[in-house]
Amino acid sequence: MKISKHYIDFFFLVFLGGMLTLAFYYHFSRSIEMPVNTYFGVVAWAISFIAFFLVNNRTFLFIITLLALFTFNVINFSVATATISLGSNEHPIIEPLALLMLLIYVPLKRKSINELFKASPDDDKAKQETEIDFYYKKFNDDSTEDLDNLMKHFADYPPAAQIALTKIKSERAENGIRTRGLQFGKLMLYQLSYFRLYLRSNIKKFQSIIQ
Numbered sequence: 091m092k093i094s095k096h097y098i099d100f101f102f103l104v105f106l107g108g109m110l111t112l113a114f115y116y117h118f119s120r121s122i123e124m125p126v127n128t129y130f131g132v133v134a135w136a137i138s139f140i141a142f143f144l145v146n147n148r149t150f151l152f153i154i155t156l157l158a159l160f161t162f163n164v165i166n167f168s169v170a171t172a173t174i175s176l177g178s179n180e181h182p183i184i185e186p187l188a189l190l191m192l193l194i195y196v197p198l199k200r201k202s203i204n205e206l207f208k209a210s211p212d213d214d215k216a217k218q219e220t221e222i223d224f225y226y227k228k229f230n231d232d233s234t235e236d237l238d239n240l241m242k243h244f245a246d247y248p249p250a251a252q253i254a255l256t257k258i259k260s261e262r263a264e265n266g267i268r269t270r271g272l273q274f275g276k277l278m279l280y281q282l283s284y285f286r287l288y289l290r291s292n293i294k295k296f297q298s299i300i301q
Contacts, residue, residue: 103142105191110167117169124169135167223254229254
């Protein structure tokens with residue numbers, strides 16, 4: 091069953107929000123002191139929650155940042171934490187729950203993360219048009235003979251070069267047909283003019299014979 095990516099974001103935000111709610115409950119009901127980085131967690135969570143409604147296609151960036159900061163205890167979402175320390179126990183390094191959530195969340199959002207680093211269709215189209223224009227200008231000054239030689243290795247060229255070569259060949263073929271059509275038209279006009287003069291001359295001779 092496919093789960094919407096927005097539902098995944100919402101679930102993680104609600105889960106972190108629930109942790110904050112529980113932290114404030116213990117703080118006020120049992121007078122448990124709340125660390126400063128938990129207040130930082132409240133601010134960071136509020137920003138991420140607002141981002142969910144304003145820029146929900148990029149909410150995953152905020153949540154990954156939240157979980158990464160939570161993992162290294164820069165921010166916190168609880169009053170009591172179980173941490174993994176590297177070296178001194180006085181300076182906890184990693185929050186296991188946050189690390190677990192991060193390891194679950196990132197694979198679930200893999201597609202969105204990949205799309206972030208992928209060029210948009212408009213960017214791809216603009217890049218392709220630039221490449222086609224480059225090859226068009228490069229090959230368009232070549233003679234017909236040189237162009238025919240290039241076409242022999244057509245398959246070896248990149249797609250943009252192939253499109254440019256095809257366009258140049260098509261344009262030259264159209265220009266050739268147009269030129270031959272003009273030449274044929276001029277020849278027909280010349281023949282018609284000659285025939286008219288010939289006809290006029292013979293008519294005059296015929297009239298002179300009759301008279």
